[in-house]
Amino acid sequence: MSTAQGARARARLEVTTAIKDEARRQLAEEGAAKLSLRAVARELGMVSSALYRYFPSRDDLLTALIIDAYDSAGEAAETAHATAANTTPLRRWVAVCEAVRVWALDHPHEYALIYGSPVPGYKAPDTTVRAASRVGLLLTGIVRDAHRTVGVARTPIPAELRPEAERLTAALDPELPPEVTMALVAAWAQVYGLVGFELFGQFNRVVEDRETFFRYAVSRIGHEVGLVFPEKA
Amino acid sequence: MSTAQGARARARLEVTTAIKDEARRQLAEEGAAKLSLRAVARELGMVSSALYRYFPSRDDLLTALIIDAYDSAGEAAETAHATAANTTPLRRWVAVCEAVRVWALDHPHEYALIYGSPVPGYKAPDTTVRAASRVGLLLTGIVRDAHRTVGVARTPIPAELRPEAERLTAALDPELPPEVTMALVAAWAQVYGLVGFELFGQFNRVVEDRETFFRYAVSRIGHEVGLVFPEKA
DNA sequence: TCCAAAGCAAGAGCACTGCTCTCTTTTTAG
DNA sequence: CTAAAAAGAGAGCAGTGCTCTTGCTTTGGA
Incomplete structure (x- = not known):
């Protein structure tokens, strides 16, 4: 019949998402x-063997979940960014970071899957890489916008890091000063360190008021990147 | 005989360590x-059932490995610190951080085990907590020493974070200014963020000269903590 | 010195896992 | 309408963590 071809494909998609949801x-x-x-x-x-028609192995199922998790985290971050669209770059920076933290606390095991350790056979397909960089691109966009409007502060980098900074800037955003690119990449990693430490219990008998602490730490990191004009629009 | 009792105990210890080594x-x-x-x-x-005389479950074996890993990492950090004993606090800070990074690169799976995600039934016995804080105490010691000798810079903290900072300072090191304690805890987490990002492949097509980059990032973090006198002894 | 108690190894077995293979049924496309 | 592709069902293999029972050895106290 006319919709026959589509019916199969639709059924397959339904089963696939049902599997992923249950997983x-x-x-x-x-x-x-x-x-x-x-x-x-x-x-x-x-029956279990039927599942292999949809995912050739357990690792492939996990990989699919990883990609979805990246997307989920990225979407949460982008939503937060959109909500804070009309504020200071630093405020937007903090908002995105806080969204990432909240998402991580809401999805601890998924966070562990994507930022904790390469559980399966440790392969990273291109789709994974693209999905993974979504939050990073968002943060880069905030800094770029700040650079265009209110400007960013530059902290000098050592001479030995110069080539790396040039190369990285060309790849990431040629518009930005190399010093800022460098600081941005480091900042990105540092934010995830804060989230990971809280999530994996390293703050357990140490930090109490974690939300306040996180906002403080993340503000300072944003400042380090060059987002130093919190009052201006 | 006289050493009979000791013989059993010694044999048990030998088998236990043999199991851990192979694991x-x-x-x-x-x-x-x-x-x-x-x-x-x-x-x-x-035979497999004999192993249960030494470790009551797989998770217990993993827990033992986790504690050993914390000790191993702590020892590497302390060795690096001892080697750099007669230098600037900032240099010692960087040395300890670099030692942690090198240890992590040499023992990726063990690092993932302790700082990646709580793999087993997610329990943290007191022994684990104590072993885990070894590197943290070392870094605290460096900052305390700097505070006593050359002094540390203080970056103001927001009022809402004041109580947390006071409490944390009392628990960690009453000698330090609260602003510094706060920055120190954040710095600790941020350093591990840098290590984790490199180890888990997030820098894969991003950062090339990772050693240089790490030294740069970690120096800036040290600076943020208040270690701002790199030239003085 | 002897002997009960404790420590230890071995083996069988249970319930579970990921995965493969074969067979049958259903759906699609030429 | 029919050949091919897709999907489901079931049996089966090798491996896992863990338990239980059965013997043997070492131990510490009478």
């Missing part, structure tokens, strides 16, 4: 280690 | 997910 549920509840293909199939009322 | 080997080769009790027993020429 995500188990991931959120028990963690990546306890995620079981057979349990997913069981819950969906299908 | 660590498999951990280094394949990662925590692939670490198998049966494979460890097989490699040691013993």
